[in-house]
Each structure stands twice: as structure tokens, then as C-alpha cells.
Amino acid sequence: MTKALFLDRDGTINIDKAYVHRREDFEFIDGVFDFCRRAQELGYLVIVVTNQSGIARGYYTEADYRALTDWMVGEFAAHGVKVTDVFHCPELSGPDRKPEPGMFLKARDRYGIDMSASVSVGDKPRDVEAGERAGVGRNVLFSGSYAEIAL
Secondary structure, three states: OEEEEEEOOEOOOEOOOOOOOOHHHOOEOOOHHHHHHHHHHOOEEEEEEEEOOOOOOOOOOHHHHHHHHHHHHHHHHHOOOOEEEEEEEOOOOOOOOOOOOHHHHHHHHHHOEOHHHOEEEEOOHHHHHHHHHOOOOEEEEOOOOHHHOOO
């Protein structure tokens, strides 16, 4: 089995500006590319798990979300990082909406992930709770600096 680095999106990959859905509003957090490259070098798959309730709230569409996600994944690739997959939950409730563990469990099942050997990084307590509930071995509440997170 392999291990994964699970990353939340808003507030962990990009600066959280409330319901980000356009490239011009998407600002990568300093150090995220280096951190993910280091994780890959250590054998982690990079997987994004993100609540996207702005879709259900009508702030943007699934197509808007997909276009931005495709661009984001391309930016990671341009910086030497392969994002294995992106899981999102557009609903306001349900088994995939964090703090529920559904997105993590889907990733586990799809990629044969050893959850106890994996790491989750998110900026909200619900991100940490979802990782814990999914059996992720190390769950980090992101403080704004990747330099402080050892893999």
C-alpha cells in the first residue's frame, strides 16, 4: 500500500478569499509547491480533498470549479508536482462534506492508500477531524507556513 499527502484547498493550497472560483482570485500559498515536491520525493501521492459549497450556494458552477481545478493541477505540474487526484464535495451536507471522512475514504479505496502512514493538512478543525475519522496517521492544522511541517 502507498501513502498519501491529503491537502485541503482554500486556506492550505491557496489564500482563502471566500469561495474562490476564478484564476485571478487564486493565490498560491508560499511554499506549497516545495512542500508537495518534498512529499513526492518521500513517496507520498498528493491528493486534494476540498469542500466546495459555493456550488450548492449558487456562487459558481461545477464547470467554473472544474476549470479552476484543471488550471491549478496544471500549475502544480509546471512546478514539478503531480497531483494524483482532486476530490470535492459541492453539497452542504452528506458523507463527503468535511468533517465527514467520505472523500478520504474514496481516495483510500481508489488508490490503495495506507491511511495510517498518510498525512493530512488543512486550515480548519473540520479538516483535521475528517482526517482523524478516516484513519489518517498524522493530521496537521495548517498555521500558514509549510516550513513548520515535517514529513
